[in-house]
Amino acid sequence: MSLSYRDLLTRLKNNQTVTPKAKVAKLELPKPDIIWVGRKTIFRNFMDFSRIMIRDPDHLLMFLAKELATAASLDGERAIFIGRKQRQSFTVLIDRYMRYFITCSICGSLDTHLEKSRRLRFLVCEVCGARSSVRSK
Numbered sequence: 001m002s003l004s005y006r007d008l009l010t011r012l013k014n015n016q017t018v019t020p021k022a023k024v025a026k027l028e029l030p031k032p033d034i035i036w037v038g039r040k041t042i043f044r045n046f047m048d049f050s051r052i053m054i055r056d057p058d059h060l061l062m063f064l065a066k067e068l069a070t071a072a073s074l075d076g077e078r079a080i081f082i083g084r085k086q087r088q089s090f091t092v093l094i095d096r097y098m099r100y101f102i103t104c105s106i107c108g109s110l111d112t113h114l115e116k117s118r119r120l121r122f123l124v125c126e127v128c129g130a131r132s133s134v135r136s137k
């Protein structure tokens, strides 16, 4: 008539082994939406990247600004860079950002977060537990 406790447990366990999907080591990122206004480059969907990558927008912004050797600021959802920058540059730099600050160097997982100690930043992997220092910005 009813399932025994043991049966329920077995059933739960079975469900658990079925449910979690293997993590795909890829983030679904949109294309950078770039427009140029005068001598400025506007990255219109900047915040989408920060949200999808689960990274501090300021950290991402500083990284891009430094790599592009220019000044940048946040404006709502958008990031504004001084000078005319190519869309391709943003694609390349976001790839690089993912390598430096998101991808676990040991197992390749993207399920990671950054931890800050006094002077260093660490990339901590949720999957394999690796903790590697990353370059400061």
Ligand SMILES: [Zn+2]
Residues within 6 Å of the ligand: 104, 105, 106, 107, 108, 109, 125, 126, 127, 128, 129, 130
């Ligand atoms: Zn890992």
